[in-house]
Amino acid sequence: MLKIARISKSFKKVEALKDVTFEVENGEIFGVVGPDGAGKTTLFNILVTLINPDKGSASINGFNIDKDYKKIREVIGYLPGQFSLYPDLSCYENLDFFATLYGNSIEENYELIQPIWSQLEPFKDRRAGRLSGGMKQKLALCCALVHRPQVLFLDEPTTGVDPVSRREFWSILKEIKKEGITVLVSTPYMDEATLCDRVGLMQNGELLKIGSPENIVAEFSGLLFALRASEMYPLLEKFKNLSGNIHYYPFGQQLHIAVSHEADVGLLYDFVKEIGYGLLDLQQITPSIEDCFIQLMAY
Amino acid sequence: MRTVLALIKKEFLQIFRNPLLWRLIVFIPFLMLMIFPYAADLDIKNLNIVVIDHDRSTFSQDLIAKLDGHGLFTRFGNIQNKREADNALERDKIDMIIEIPQAYERDVQKGIQPTISVTMNAINGMKAGVGVSYITNVLADFMSEIHVVYNEPVELPGRISMISNYWFNEKMNFRNIFVPGILTILVTMIGSLLSTLNIVREKEMGTIEQLNITPMKKHQFIFGKMIPFWLIGMFEFGVGLLIMRFFFGIHVQGSVILLLALTGIFLLGMLGLGFLVSIFSRTQVQSMFIIVFVFITFILLSGLFTSIDSMPEWAKIINTINPVAYFMGILKLVILKGGTLQNLQTEIISLSIFAVFINTLILFFYKREID
Structure with a gap:
């Protein structure tokens, strides 16, 4: 379970996050929806322990992001907004590298990534930089899942991806959810909100509304x-x-x-x-x- | 351990995937060592001279024969008058004009001090200086010989002849000084530049974030980044030593193992410097500027071009914290003088302090936060 309490973060004069508070239940897909510049990436960077908040606190499965960041890093997976695997390494080498960094091997959690990896298998010796956009995303997802995280963070995974691949990507997320992994996904596309169990609407660093898509519509x-x-x-x-x-x-x-x-x-x-x-x-x-x-x- | 190995493996995979980079790494020692020592070759092997003999006597012929027999001087063409000779000199065809006056033999026999005019082409100042000193010696030598033959009784007013003997570099072969210098530049450059550019590139590509959120420990990251470039640096130095031995014929007078061990320590410092710069840079261009600036300052002060002993006090003080100067000293001491562990204590301690200090700074400044 994620507990985010009153988190604020400023970069020089820009207030990127203002007093953000919400909770995410285990095993749900939680969507952070908002336009560009809403503060989604900053929020994710704080939760994955890349940056520290100015104020507030957060915990992931009981581990505090400040004190227990080492433990958090073992239980989370992160798919950043921009492609950040090694373009000059092959698909297999990238996957193997990240598996090893988590002290795992590809085989250990193979059944988790198998549905995605099987699509990449024909290209496993191709350099990651030469994959198509959708394939890159799938490889990045494999690398983020290869250590079977408890919580998966996806920062705008479908931005710049064609509509067919987007739909496919969301069906993959549903599969990941079935494995009991909590999924936090950010997106600027409002139509994707209905695919989440619950969503939080963000604008200018503030969380405007949280609820299930049905409840939000009813209100x-x-x-x-x-x-x-x-x-x-x-x-x-x-x-x-x-x-x-x-x-x-x-x-x-x-x-x-x-x-x-x-x-x-x-x-x-x-x-x-x-x-x-x-x-x-x-x-x-x-x-x-x-x-x-x-x-x-x-x- | 597995983590560090995975990082090292990844680093080498990336280097060999980069067609330009691995070729540069392999060929840089050859390029640097084969080109620079020749470009900076200060040995003077030949001077083109013109002798204008106004006297045409036995004495003047003897003098010319002595010049011809010296080996350094080559007579240029068949120029017999001063104007033509001046012309050739101005067109940089010849290096020296020697003019023997008309009454040369007669003056010598009468005991009058004759005057021989020497005109030197000083476009290449180094060459001119060496040429003048050689010709002065030859002329003085010749004069003393004819004194013995003709001027009896012989009066030698306590002539002292000086025979200079250069230690550690008997033939004053400039390459002996320059090749260790190039080796220093090579190791310094490879050490600091490769590590910085590599880490900053990961920042630029965003891959560093992916690394930062893994449970990898700080020291694992540092080791994983340092070891590959340390190995490459040692490889470069080894290749450089082989070129020095088999191409330039410079034998290491001291212990090769000692030399390699000290290079290892020096590389730790240089890699640390590169790492430290990468912490404070966001782009490869930024880091490159800092490294090149530091690098040039270190190299210029290191004693490659001018001996540290002849530098002003303030430069000597700066050099007490210049690792490149210590390393340059070590190379010259071990390669040319056969220095041993006992002779190198100051250098070893200083380099070790530098390596420890800079790597402590890394531990202190390297943070997981992106900013």
């Missing part, structure tokens, strides 16, 4: 409408004239409109008619987790 306040737009830009221009406590934002092909008070719904209907849309174009929808995050972040 959406007000009503949400979608307006199909043939051309988004002119529509946005027209919406600038809308009064009342109504928020709107483009969402793919549609304009999402969040109405805080039911009393304002009539106002919206009138406005839509006024700008020349039929009422059929406007539909009330159930909010997705992205809508919830936008609500939390923007207003």
Whole structure:
């Protein structure tokens, strides 16, 4: 179990983390979701004992990140945001190297990495630097798992990875979870939040909300409408004239409109008619987790 | 132990995967030792001279024969007048003009001191200096001989002839001084530069983070990084010694084992220096600048180009903390003078202190934190 209590960290004038507190249960996939610069990487670097927080404390399975960092290093695996294996070593040599650093051999935990490693096996003598992006990520994951960590940290593992590989990567994470490994994953993609057991939304170094995706969706306040737009830009221009406590934002092909008070719904209907849309174009929808995050972040 | 071995194995794998790096490591000793000692060759083996003989007497012919028989002087062409000779000198064709005056023989027989003019080409100052001293000797020698033959009674006003004898380098072969110097540069450079660049590269690539979060201990990391480069440094030095022995024919007068042991200690200090610089650098360029600056200062003060004994006091004081100066001293002492353990106590103690000090600093400054 991870306990993070009131952690703050500043770099010169930038406050990277402000009073972050949360807990992660054993065996769950916990997602830290937030835009670039939210402080996700700093949080992970603190938890994997690469940097010390200015304030606050954290513990992983009872080990304090400050005092027991040596013990923590034995029980965690870390997949950094940027590829940081040795590009001039082959896949096998990288894996063997990291297994040995943890005092293990590849064979000891082979069944854990086998599903991933089997895909890499045909390229095991290829240099890691010459693998494709998705393959690099899989190799890095193998290296982070080869000592069977109790907690696995993944810093933006799917950033820059194609959609098919992303889906595949998440199914691998579910498999890892089945092995009883706690997974902490950060991502800037809000749609990936639904794949986690619980998520924490981060912005500007603050944790805005923690909960399961279902709970977060249930806590959406007000009503949400979608307006199909043939051309988004002119529509946005027209919406600038809308009064009342109504928020709107483009969402793919549609304009999402969040109405805080039911009393304002009539106002919206009138406005839509006024700008020349039929009422059929406007539909009330159930909010997705992205809508919830936008609500939390923007207003 | 397994961890350290894994690190060493990884380091060597990476070095041999880098086609430029391993070739450099193998060929650098050859390049440095084969090129520099020749470029800095200060031996003067030949001087092109023109003799203008206005006298054309037996005496002047004898003098010319003596010059020809000396071995250092080669007569250039058949120039017989001063203007042509000056011209050749100005075009750097010849090194020296010797002009024998008209009444040379007569003056000598009368006992009048004759004047022989010597014009020296001093574009190469070193060469000119050596040439002048040689010609002065030859002329003085010749004059004393003819005094004996013609001027009776012989009066030798207590002439003292000095025969100089250079110790430890009898033929004043400049390579004997320069080759140990190049060996010093080689070991210093390999030791400090390779280790720094390697560690900073890991920082640049982010792989150091992956290493930092493993349960690997600090000393394991330090050993794992030091041992490969220590071995490479020793390899370079060994190759250098072989080139020195078989190519330049310089035999190590003292004990080779002592030499290797001391190189080992010196390398520990240099590797430590490289490691320390890597702690404070973020990029390879930064670390390279620091190393090159320190390296040049150490080398210039080390006594490769000028003897430390002829340096001003403040330079001598700086040299008391200059490991390169101690190492240079050791190489010269052991290789040229056959120095033993007893002669080298100061150097050994100083180098050991440096190695221990710098490696303690590493233990103190090397932290797991990225910053």
